[in-house]
Amino acid sequence: MNRKDLLYEGKAKRLFITDDVNSLVQVFKDELTAFHGTKRGRFDGKGAICNAVSTYLFQYLETYHVATHFVKKLSDNEMQIRRLEMIPIEVVVRNVATASLAKTYDLEEGSTLKYPIIEYRLKSDRLGDPMINEHHAYAMGYATPEEMKMISRIASKVNAIMKSFFDRRGLMLVDFKLEFGKQDRNILIADEISPDTCRVWDRKTNKKMDKDRFRYDMGKVDKAYRELLGRIVSAA
Ligand SMILES: Nc1ncnc2c1ncn2[C@@H]1O[C@H](COP(=O)(O)OP(=O)(O)OP(=O)(O)O)[C@@H](O)[C@H]1O
Ligand SMILES: [Mg+2]
Known part of the structure; x- marks a missing residue:
């Protein structure tokens, strides 16, 4: 599965199309925003932390049969997800x-x-x-x-x-x-x-x-x- 074009750039993440039509790559950025984007900041490693926490919690919820879009963690700040x-x-x-x-x-x-x-x-x-x-x-x-x-x-x-x-x-x-x-x-x-x-x-x-x-x-x-x-x- 290869990452291709940018589909959407949000305030905290970027979504990329892949060669699999049912999957996207969700890339976690180091930026932080609040109050509907009016306050902005960043710190190194923030994206990796949010990716790691999300990965852990999605996998944990799946063990309780809660369906999530999580497919797998690809790297420090990238996660493969189901396109919904x-x-x-x-x-x-x-x-x-x-x-x-x-x-x-x-x-x-x-x-x-x-x-x-x-x-x-x-x-x-x-x-x-x-x-x-x-x-x-x-x-x-x-x-x-x-x-x-x-x-x-x-x-x-x-x-x-x-x-x-x-x-x-x-x-x-x-x-x-x-x-x-x-x-x-x-x-x-x-x-x-x-x-x-x-x-x-x-x-x-x-x-x-x-x-x-x-x-x-x-x-x-x-x-x-x-x-x-x-x-x-x-x-x-
Ligand atoms: N599985 C998915 N399939 C398609 N889109 C998704 C999926 N999971 C999340 N998204 C969307 O991807 C975007 C994630 O980017 P991000 O959270 O940075 O942007 P945002 O929600 O527009 O802005 P913000 O969260 O900062 O208000 C969101 O619009 C979110 O609704
Ligand atoms: Mg968002």
Whole structure:
């Protein structure tokens, strides 16, 4: 399988066409962005860390029969993936109140929710990723009721699996974002699952180990990403 033309350049990754029509190569960049691309940064090795974390978590989820687009890791910052028809919705699962949720509903920052919340956002930097519900998704033709039901089931299952995974490593899964795509009639998890797309705190110290360090200029972004990778791959 050979990497060919660039299909899409995003803020954190590049997708390349390959000689296999069903596969793409996803290349993780060292760039970091936040607030819909208005804040930008980078550090050496960031792409490799996100590729390694995503590879580990996709493979782990597959052992629980969660379908993902992951095929194999090709190099430090390249992953072979299944080419999907993407559903342009960001699916956010929250266990702990932070950021926009805490602000909108006046919840104490860091308070544990009684039940996980699943939020849907239309993936559009231009519109600022507006929040939608299932009905918006059907009405605007982004997904069918059956697809949304499947997406919410998968998101809940992934949350349960990943919460206990991080728990065993002394980490708290605060929230995370998933993207989904379709292949025939199947819905698969796509994109990445990494410190760019999850909020993870140390359980003892509440130290943030994710992109919030970059968003809010907390420093030691690279050290936190590296430590998170180390704790993820350490034996359970
Ligand atoms: N298996 C897949 N098949 C096709 N497209 C995919 C697949 N997995 C992810 N994508 C898409 O590839 C792109 C990945 O690039 P990246 O995440 O950098 O870009 P972005 O989402 O446009 O920007 P950002 O994430 O910074 O808002 C996204 O548009 C994502 O939806
Ligand atoms: Mg993206």
